Amino acid sequence: MTGLEDLYKEVILDHYRSPRNKGELPTPPAIMEEGFNPLCGDDVKVYVILEDKVIKEIRIGGQGCSISQASASMMTESVLGKTLDEAKEVFERFKKMMSSHENDLNSAESSLDETPSSLGDLEALKGVVKYPVRIKCATLGWNTFDQIIDSVEN
Amino acid sequence: MSKSIFDPQVIKKEFPLLERSVNDNPIVYLDSAATSQKPIEVIERMNDYYKEINANVHRGAYHIAELATEEVEETRRKVHRFINSNSEKEIIFTKNATEAINLVSYSWARSQLTDGDVILLSSLEHHSNIVPWQQLSSERDIEIRWIPITHDGQLDLDNIDELLKGVKLLCVTAVSNALGTINPVKKLVEAAHKVGALCLVDACQSTPHFETDVTDLGADFIAFSGHKMCGPTGIGVLWGRLEILENMPPFLGGGEMILNVTSDGFTANELPWKFEAGTPPIAEIIGLGVAISYLEKIGMGAIREHEQKLTSYALQMLNDRFGNDLIIHGPQNPIDRSGVLSLSYRDVHPHDLSQVLDQYGVCVRAGHHCCKPLMKLMGLNATARASLYIYNDESDIDVLADAINEAGKIFA
Numbered sequence: 268m269t270g271l272e273d274l275y276k277e278v279i280l281d282h283y284r285s286p287r288n289k290g291e292l293p294t295p296p297a298i299m300e301e302g303f304n305p306l307c308g309d310d311v312k313v314y315v316i317l318e319d320k321v322i323k324e325i326r327i328g329g330q331g332c333s334i335s336q337a338s339a340s341m342m343t344e345s346v347l348g349k350t351l352d353e354a355k356e357v358f359e360r361f362k363k364m365m366s367s368h369e370n371d372l373n374s375a376e377s378s379l380d381e382t383p384s385s386l387g388d389l390e391a392l393k394g395v396v397k398y399p400v401r402i403k404c405a406t407l408g409w410n411t412f413d414q415i416i417d418s419v420e421n
Numbered sequence: 422m423s424k425s426i427f428d429p430q431v432i433k434k435e436f437p438l439l440e441r442s443v444n445d446n447p448i449v450y451l452d453s454a455a456t457s458q459k460p461i462e463v464i465e466r467m468n469d470y471y472k473e474i475n476a477n478v479h480r481g482a483y484h485i486a487e488l489a490t491e492e493v494e495e496t497r498r499k500v501h502r503f504i505n506s507n508s509e510k511e512i513i514f515t516k517n518a519t520e521a522i523n524l525v526s527y528s529w530a531r532s533q534l535t536d537g538d539v540i541l542l543s544s545l546e547h548h549s550n551i552v553p554w555q556q557l558s559s560e561r562d563i564e565i566r567w568i569p570i571t572h573d574g575q576l577d578l579d580n581i582d583e584l585l586k587g588v589k590l591l592c593v594t595a596v597s598n599a600l601g602t603i604n605p606v607k608k609l610v611e612a613a614h615k616v617g618a619l620c621l622v623d624a625c626q627s628t629p630h631f632e633t634d635v636t637d638l639g640a641d642f643i644a645f646s647g648h649k650m651c652g653p654t655g656i657g658v659l660w661g662r663l664e665i666l667e668n669m670p671p672f673l674g675g676g677e678m679i680l681n682v683t684s685d686g687f688t689a690n691e692l693p694w695k696f697e698a699g700t701p702p703i704a705e706i707i708g709l710g711v712a713i714s715y716l717e718k719i720g721m722g723a724i725r726e727h728e729q730k731l732t733s734y735a736l737q738m739l740n741d742r743f744g745n746d747l748i749i750h751g752p753q754n755p756i757d758r759s760g761v762l763s764l765s766y767r768d769v770h771p772h773d774l775s776q777v778l779d780q781y782g783v784c785v786r787a788g789h790h791c792c793k794p795l796m797k798l799m800g801l802n803a804t805a806r807a808s809l810y811i812y813n814d815e816s817d818i819d820v821l822a823d824a825i826n827e828a829g830k831i832f833a
Contacts (some may be wrong), residue, residue, distance in 0.1 A: 270444060271780055275831055307772050308789035308796065308803050330802055332772035333832070404772065
């Protein structure tokens with residue numbers, strides 16, 4: 268393999284092969300939102316059970332490519348047990364990483380290192396910004412999760 | 422005999438884009454079902470138009486305007502000959518095939534169809550031959566019915582007589598862009614006419630690859646795009662039978678499509694200009710004319726022969742090399758299909774497969790190919806589609822196979 272190491276990091280492939288929190292939850296009590304990537308037909312369903320605005324359970328349904336599936340899997344790990352506000356904060360940081368230009372990668376890395384709470388496994392997705400078409404894959408689960416936050420808050 | 426005329430190595434050299442590299446590998450372009458590459462003569466002629474005779478058409482009574490108008494109308498005559506229509510008045514230039522189909526939907530269907538009428542679609546249609554009819558059926562009580570498919574992606578015509586009951590319009594693609602299935606269009610046209618229905622043929626995936634003869638086909642409308650047949654984007658064609666076109670109201674209103682305008686109203690222009698409102702894409706029309714001459718020079722028969730041979734090679738070689746790991750959807754017999762290879766490789770997602778292929782310079786399309794209803798019937802979410810054309814040869818298929826193998830290593 269040449270040149271794809273930045274995209275298909277081992278941790279991404281691991282989440283793709285063994286997705287965490289995959290499945291469905293009964294609605295209600297769970298809230299479900301569905302997101303589509305019209306470009307490739309991928310769809311993702313995010314199920315969340317909240318208790319006092321804390322994410323008690325989360326599941327990912329639907330299907331998609333390695334990047335969308337791995338990103339959604341990592342998302343579940345990074346937001347489970349957090350409050351919605353804390354989850355939103357992670358999402359903001361993730362979005363920032365996804366919108367950084369390829370040339371900013373190195374500086375983005377240092378600024379991420381300085382922040383007290385790292386993005387953990389999610390940082391493996393940093394290489395996706397080199398492949399603009401795939402950014403939509405990486406953010407599909409997150410944007411769907413964001414719809415849940417919106418529906419709870421409004 | 423065909424070898425002396427047809428040599429993909431020689432043809433390849435006529436397409437400047439195919440000289441470039443992608444990710445340090447020579448490009449292997451296998452996405453001609455989405456758009457074909459353009460031969461140098463098309464590109465240069467379009468440039469020359471802007472450099473030498475750029476003027477609006479059908480208006481100016483000066484030399485370069487006359488030259489530009491003549492080139493546009495010469496292309497119309499070329500299209501007329503190329504598809505063997507009855508009259509050049511039957512050739513309407515549109516932006517693309519999608520606009521051509523919408524023209525039929527807005528002008529013919531909205532003036533002819535009423536509540537209770539039925540439109541029959543094949544399950545192999547592209548969204549462009551589905552959505553305009555769904556838009557219509559959301560406005561009126563018009564039923565949309567579907568011709569089912571067999572497991573290998575061919576139309577299942579066992580109940581066609583039943584399906585055609587009450588049908589006013591049959592819409593069918595000549596060749597499936599997602600699977601490569603060649604449909605028995607002539608037979609379908611005959612069946613449609615028997616019940617008094619018209620037939621619209623989406624010819625986007627057939628005009629670039631084999632001979633189109635609308636007189637022999639007997640259809641009522643065909644739509645195709647220039648950019649899939651070596652021409653530029655932004656130019657498509659609607660062909661319709663003269664007597665039908667004559668009775669259709671104009672679609673878009675504006676300049677060019679009128680004979681006279683007063684403060685009280687307008688009189689529509691004659692065919693074909695009645696359907697060509699506004700300044701047309703002049704350079705693109707001229708480019709399409711050059712593309713047609715280019716294809717005619719090679720010969721549509723030779724093109725089909727080459728693609729069929731190459732498709733046979735690809736089916737055989739990929740099957741030998743990957744066995745059950747690689748599924749090539751659609752008809753298995755090369756006679757029943759065009760050079761479209763819709764692939765599923767193990768459980769590697771098509772997006773990931775095409776990403777790895779890109780690393781090796783191989784351009785394929787991943788996704789649902791604008792055929793979501795078909796994909797659902799096939800039980801698929803997406804495939805990776807490799808599609809062949811005149812400039813492809815066996816070495817391109819070999820590179821494709823090597824790159825698929827590399828994807829297998831990453832997603833082992």
